[in-house]
């Protein structure tokens with residue numbers, strides 16, 4: 001299922017909300033209309049103002065994001081996903097397509113808090129559970145990477161993120177969806193994507 005939080009007490013950071021709003025382009029007025037009533041950001045001089053270093057309730061964010069997604073459709077969701085890695089900073093350990101795919105889950109947890117604590121501790125490498133994962137699996141035959149998304153975000157958005165992360169290091173890389181039957185957009189719990197190049 002898309003947009004259903006796994007747990008309560010989770011927050012998302014303002015930068016993540018901003019990245020999605022930024023990716024909306026011509027549809028930015030939708031963001032204001034759905035986010036402000038959920039308590040995410042404020043309206044000033046007709047514009048949405050977000051605290052980039054602030055934290056917002058994850059369930060409210062998913063509710064607003066679900067409404068935005070319904071209005072903009074799958075293709076725009078994919079384009080927003082594609083724009084996410086462009087705005088993100090990555091650790092020096094990200095040097096190729098394999099490390100890039102592994103970094104998605106870390107970045108995801110760095111952008112969420114649980115009980116006021118960031119869900120990935122850079123110093124210890126400890127990760128808290130509660131928002132699902134972007135699981136990485138290297139495949140030998142055919143040479144490829146599987147990314148298994150078990151998280152509350154929408155399928156088309158995640159496909160965009162994975163596509164952009166792949167093309168950062170392998171320009172010809174492609175992403176296909178495996179096991180369509182379990183797809184979150186169809187009420188399933190997991191989307192599996194195969195990255196080839």
Ligand SMILES: [Zn+2]
Pocket residue numbers: 155156177182183184185190191192
């Ligand atoms: Zn899917």
